[in-house]
Amino acid sequence: xxxxxxxxxxxxxxxxxxxxxxxxxxxxxxxxxxxxxxxxxxxxxxxxxxxxxxxxxxxxxxxxxxxxxxxxxxxxxxxxxxxxxxxxxxxxxxxxxxxxxxxxxxxxxxxxx
Amino acid sequence: xxxxxxxxxxxxxxxxxxxxxxxxxxxxxxxxxxxxxxxxxxxxxxxxxxxxxxxxxxxxxxxxxxxxxxxxxxxxxxxxxxxxxxxxxxxxxxxxxxxxxxxxxxxxxxxxxx
Numbered sequence: 001x002x003x004x005x006x007x008x009x010x011x012x013x014x015x016x017x018x019x020x021x022x023x024x025x026x027x028x029x030x031x032x033x034x035x036x037x038x039x040x041x042x043x044x045x046x047x048x049x050x051x052x053x054x055x056x057x058x059x060x061x062x063x064x065x066x067x068x069x070x071x072x073x074x075x076x077x078x079x080x081x082x083x084x085x086x087x088x089x090x091x092x093x094x095x096x097x098x099x100x101x102x103x104x105x106x107x108x109x110x111x112x113x
Numbered sequence: 114x115x116x117x118x119x120x121x122x123x124x125x126x127x128x129x130x131x132x133x134x135x136x137x138x139x140x141x142x143x144x145x146x147x148x149x150x151x152x153x154x155x156x157x158x159x160x161x162x163x164x165x166x167x168x169x170x171x172x173x174x175x176x177x178x179x180x181x182x183x184x185x186x187x188x189x190x191x192x193x194x195x196x197x198x199x200x201x202x203x204x205x206x207x208x209x210x211x212x213x214x215x216x217x218x219x220x221x222x223x224x225x226x227x
Contacts, residue, residue, distance in 0.1 A: 045216075
């Protein structure tokens with residue numbers, strides 16, 4: 001169990017650019033989640049995959065956001081035409097089954113200038 | 114809509130001074146209540162899951178309890194290394210939402226001075 005891995009750890013981009021983050025879940029976990037956390041707040045749910053199927057998306061996830069999990073392994077989160085309000089920590093988590101605890105990675109901190 | 118409120122927002126303790134953190138919640142149907150610890154610049158680290166009122170879990174100096182409206186995280190004889198932000202989250206299951214769609218509180222920042 002090597003834990004949830006996220007890449008990159010930090011990303012600085014200019015407004016209007018596209019960015020993509022990667023998450024590698026714990027190997028035997030079939031459930032994968034993306035959350036977003038801003039300073040001083042708890043994480044907020046963005047989207048959820050079971051294997052390769054994206055089963056739920058938050059209203060927070062605008063059309064500029066897209067997530068994929070090809071082959072049910074790693075996942076990517078892409079933000080198009082970034083805005084300053086997108087600056088946050090993007091957290092990935094995985095779990096082994098329903099009602100099992102989520103295990104989080106250390107996140108990707110995005111700064112949009 | 115599920116809601117979670119944590120208090121206090123910040124807590125300063127002397128080493129060895131026991132205290133409790135509070136997590137008040139409202140959900141349509143509780144699937145689970147989770148406690149996490151978060152260090153600066155890192156992701157939340159799982160501590161406990163509680164499923165029903167009256168349940169208690171312990172780990173080292175930490176003990177989590179659950180009632181129908183709130184949960185407490187009791188810290189006994191804390192050490193400086195217990196300093197972190199403690200997050201509470203609920204899986205409320207409203208409207209048949211997916212498991213793992215957690216609603217988090219804003220956290221309690223705990224500082225333990227030597």
